[in-house]
Amino acid sequence: MxxxxxxxxxxxxxxxxxxxxxxxxxxxxxxxxxxxxxxxxxxxxxxxxxxxxxxxxxxxxxxxxxxxxxxxxxxxxxxxxxxxxxxxxxxxxxxxxxxxxxxxxxxxxxxxxxxxxxxxxxxxxxxxxxxxxxxxxxxxxxxxxxxxxxxxxxxxxxxxxxxxxxxxxxxxxxxxxxxxxxxxxxxxxxxxxxxxxxxxxxxxHGWHRKGEPMAVTSSEGGKIFELDGEPALDVYARLTGCPPEVIADPGAFLQFAAVRPLGLARRTGEDIRIIFAADQDDRSISGLADTPEGGLVWFMEADPGAxxxxxxxxxxxxxxxxxxxxxxxxxxxxxxxxxxxxxxxxxxxxxxxxxxxxxxxxxxxxxxxxxxxxxxxxxxxxxxxxxxxxxx
Incomplete structure (x- = not known):
C-alpha cells in the first residue's frame, strides 16, 4: 500500500x-x-x-x-x-x-x-x-x-x-x-x-483513601481555609505529622506536601489535589486546582506498586x-x-x-x-x- x-x-x-x-x-x-x-x-x-x-x-x-x-x-x-x-x-x-x-x-x-x-x-x-x-x-x-x-x-x-x-x-x-x-x-x-x-x-494514579472523609467548609479556588470547620493547615499538620519548622519553610513544606495530597471525591473515584503551600497567618493550605466548598476530601496514601x-x-x-x-x-x-x-x-x-x-x-x-x-x-x-x- x-x-x-x-x-x-x-x-x-x-x-x-x-x-x-x-x-x-x-x-x-x-x-x-x-x-x-x-x-x-x-x-x-x-x-x-x-x-x-x-x-x-x-x-x-x-x-x-x-x-x-x-x-x-x-x-x-x-x-x-x-x-x-x-x-x-x-x-x-x-x-x-x-x-x-x-x-x-x-x-x-x-x-x-x-x-x-x-x-x-x-x-x-x-x-x-x-x-x-x-x-x-x-x-x-x-x-x-x-x-x-x-x-x-x-x-x-x-x-x-x-x-x-x-x-x-x-x-x-x-x-x-x-x-x-x-x-x-x-x-x-x-x-x-x-x-x-x-x-x-x-x-x-495509584493513590488510595486514608482515614475519614472531611468536608471542605471554606475555600476559594485552590486555597482551602477550613476542613470540617477547623483551620485547614491545623488539620493537615495534625493528620500528616508535618512539624512546625517545615510549615515555616516554604521549600521544605513543598517537598513534604507534594507527596501527601488530598483526594477530591468524584463519582468514579478521586481527583488528586496536590498541596504546595501553607499560609501561617490565615492557617490555610493551597493547591493548583479548585477544591470547592461543600466537597468531600480524604488524605491520600501511596500504594507503591500501583x-x-x-x-x-x-x-x-x-x-x-x-x-x-x-x-x-x-x-x-x-x-x-x-x-x-x-x-x-x-x-x-x-x-x-x-x-x-x-x-x-x-x-x-x-x-x-x-x-x-x-x-x-x-x-x-x-x-x-x-x-x-x-x-x-
Whole structure:
C-alpha cells in the first residue's frame, strides 16, 4: 500500500546538546518523510528555545500545525531523558486545528474557552481537544472549565500543563498554525483532533483513601481555609505529622506536601489535589486546582506498586478504549511530582513497564505540572496522575 494511504503516528526523540539539532533530528525521526497533520512537541527547559521550535517546523516542511511545551523531562520507547520529543500524526482521516492564547492576555476561564474554540473547525466522527496549559497558574481548573464550556460533555479534553524542571520560574509553549512559529511564555494552547477512527483516554494514579472523609467548609479556588470547620493547615499538620519548622519553610513544606495530597471525591473515584503551600497567618493550605466548598476530601496514601504501574495502567486503558481499532500511537502526560514519590529507580521502572505494556505501539510522554482529562468519568484537572490518549 502507498504510504500516503496509511494513517500513522510517529515519535522521534533526541538528546543532542544543541537544541536546534535535537529538534530537527527528533522531527525527522517522527516523520520518516511523511507529511504530518499535527505535531506535538515536548522539550526540556534546556531545549525549549526559539531555535529548536523553528528547526522542528522547518524539518516538517515549514507549513505544519504544531503545538508543544516545555517539560520537566520526557520519555519515549527509547527511554527517558532531557531533550526533544516530537510526536507526529498523519494520513487519511485525520484533521486538526490549533489555537494559542498568551497567558497574560485574559483570565484562565476565557483562555481555556479560546483555546478549545479550535474545535469549531473540526467535523469528524471522533474528536478530542488537546490542551497544553501553564504549570504555574494557580487555578488550573478554570482553564478546563472554560474549555468545557466550548467542547461540552461529548468531546473529551486531554493534555497537561507545561513544566520547567520544577523550578517555578516560567514555562514556554511552541505554536504554529502554518508558516509562522511562536514561542510563548506561560501560555495556553489548544489542538482539536478529528479522526475517522476512535480516540481512547486512560487515567490512573495509584493513590488510595486514608482515614475519614472531611468536608471542605471554606475555600476559594485552590486555597482551602477550613476542613470540617477547623483551620485547614491545623488539620493537615495534625493528620500528616508535618512539624512546625517545615510549615515555616516554604521549600521544605513543598517537598513534604507534594507527596501527601488530598483526594477530591468524584463519582468514579478521586481527583488528586496536590498541596504546595501553607499560609501561617490565615492557617490555610493551597493547591493548583479548585477544591470547592461543600466537597468531600480524604488524605491520600501511596500504594507503591500501583504508583509504579500508573503510567502502564493509563496507557493500557487508553488502548483498550479504542476497542477493535488498531492503536497507532499514544500520548502520555505524567505528573512531574510522581518522580519524587517514585525516586530515580522507581521512575525508571515505571517507564520500563509502560514500554512493556504498549510494545510495539509508539508513544511519547512528558512530566507535567498538572494533568488534564475531562471525560464522563474524570472531571478535569488532576495531579500526581497519569493520563494517556491513544490514537487509532
Amino acid at each position: 502507498d504510504v500516503r494511504e496509511q494513517r500513522w503516528f510517529g515519535v522521534g526523540h533526541s538528546v543532542l546538546a544543541d537544541p536546534a539539532e535535537a529538534g530537527a533530528q527528533a522531527c525527522r525521526a517522527a516523520l520518516e518523510g511523511r507529511p504530518a497533520t499535527l505535531l506535538i512537541v515536548f522539550a526540556s527547559m534546556s531545549h525549549a528555545t526559539e531555535e529548536m521550535a523553528a528547526a522542528v517546523h522547518a524539518a516538517a516542511g515549514g507549513d505544519v500545525l504544531m503545538i508543544g511545551c516545555s517539560t520537566s523531562g520526557e520519555y519515549t520507547a527509547d527511554g527517558r531523558g532531557r531533550g526533544v520529543v516530537v510526536n507526529a500524526i498523519g494520513g487519511p482521516g485525520f484533521a486538526a486545528s490549533v489555537r494559542a492564547v498568551p497567558y497574560d492576555s485574559m483570565d484562565l476561564y476565557t483562555a481555556g474557552a479560546s483555546a478549545a474554540s479550535c474545535l469549531d473547525d473540526i467535523d469528524a466522527e471522533h474528536r478530542a481537544v488537546l490542551l497544553l496549559g501553564d504549570g504555574r497558574s494557580t487555578d488550573q481548573q478554570e482553564m478546563v472549565r472554560g474549555a468545557y464550556s466550548v467542547a461540552g460533555a461529548q468531546v473529551p479534553l486531554i493534555g497537561g500543563c507545561a513544566g520547567d524542571d520544577m523550578q517555578q520560574t516560567g514555562t514556554r509553549h511552541f505554536f504554529s498554525s502554518g508558516t509562522e512559529v511562536l514561542v510563548l511564555p506561560d501560555a495556553v494552547l489548544g489542538a482539536a483532533l478529528g479522526s475517522t477512527s476512535p480516540l481512547g483516554i486512560g487515567v490512573a 504508583i509504579t504501574d500508573a503510567a502502564s495502567a493509563a496507557g493500557s486503558a487508553a488502548v483498550a478504549a479504542v476497542g477493535d481499532a488498531d492503536p497507532l500511537g499514544v500520548l502520555v502526560f505524567d505528573c512531574c511530582v510522581r518522580t519524587l514519590a517514585l525516586g530515580p529507580d522507581g521512575t525508571d521502572l515505571a517507564t520500563q513497564r509502560l514500554g512493556d505494556t504498549l510494545k510495539p505501539i509508539p508513544y511519547g510522554g512528558f512530566y507535567s505540572n498538572g494533568e488534564i482529562a475531562r471525560t464522563p468519568g474524570a472531571k478535569g484537572m488532576h495531579h500526581l496522575t497519569v493520563v494517556a490518549l491513544a490514537v487509532s
